[in-house]
Amino acid sequence: MNIYSSKLVENAVNEFSRLPGIGKKTALRLVLYLIKKDPPVADALGNAIIKMRSEIQFCTECHTISDGKLCVICSDEKRIKSIICVVEDIRDMMAIENTGQYNGVYHVLGGIISPMDGIGPNDLNIESLISRAGSGIIHEVVMALPTTIEGDTTNFYIYKKLKNSGLEITTIARGIAIGDELEYTDEITLGRSILNRLPYENTLSK
């Protein structure tokens, strides 16, 4: 006996519960909410999901998600193209954008080096960062990775690759507590850490 009394509902519940953090009970609550609302509400959600996934692109410069070949930041003439801020993922990029304290461009790694999760340097957008950094336009690379062991490992890996390039390599100020995630940091701390970025060498234990 199908406890949902409807294959349509059962199917929608199953699809919702594939999403991270959504169990069957939550999924059912969402489905019943959509049933209570008029059909255009469900249509708008369904179509937004399908359209977004089929049309989304990745910026050919910085690898962030984008509606075109170049993202809105890389194609913005007012952004300073000589500074690259290196972030783990797009949520960290958004967090920094939210502070309004940064006017350069970004480079989204798509993760950080994490042997435990089987993620090595070749799984990340590091090769393209090195070639961007060597293009002659760049004079500073700002490392804005999480202050975790994995973040530090990734910082160090990139630093070794770039230290002979003559570029200034900085990190966001370590005002952020060790072990914290960037996206949950308050705007003031995060904004100040962009303004007070330090030479990467300063963060190395001697």
Next chain:
Amino acid sequence: MNIYSSKLVENAVNEFSRLPGIGKKTALRLVLYLIKKDPPVADALGNAIIKMRSEIQFCTECHTISDGKLCVICSDEKRIKSIICVVEDIRDMMAIENTGQYNGVYHVLGGIISPMDGIGPNDLNIESLISRAGSGIIHEVVMALPTTIEGDTTNFYIYKKLKNSGLEITTIARGIAIGDELEYTDEITLGRSILNRLPYENTLSK
């Protein structure tokens, strides 16, 4: 400046965050998850939502959600059609089905009487319950509403409408703690409360 760097993502985040219990941060996590997965995952979710909402019906007998005119329970020849179990919503119906202790049919009120929320008897499927009860097929009405003030009010309202009908009016046993919601009750307690249902009069204070 659009912090999502993509109108497509912004739109999907906005649609997700209309759902109950889903804020912008959670919505963004869901959208980024769908971007990481292959397009068929997003398509399946989007299409399941749209199809479900456009094709879903309400059973003409018991008002539960259904894939056809009659739901799977009302159209099941093995279910006893002379007993109606009255529930607040489909989630409570599913909770009772889950116990495997009930073999009659249901009547989904679509809510309970709640003057604070502006919900009166005319907003609920009470009229159709009274006419079903008077059809001659029914001999028992089992009240399975929450043991809250609103549930008791609704119980009493329906009891007054039916008490001269000659039908047996029972309620699920009050083993369930006062103030608890049916859907979160464990199966054993809930199943036993169906088996040990009592004459409604027993629950009235004299």
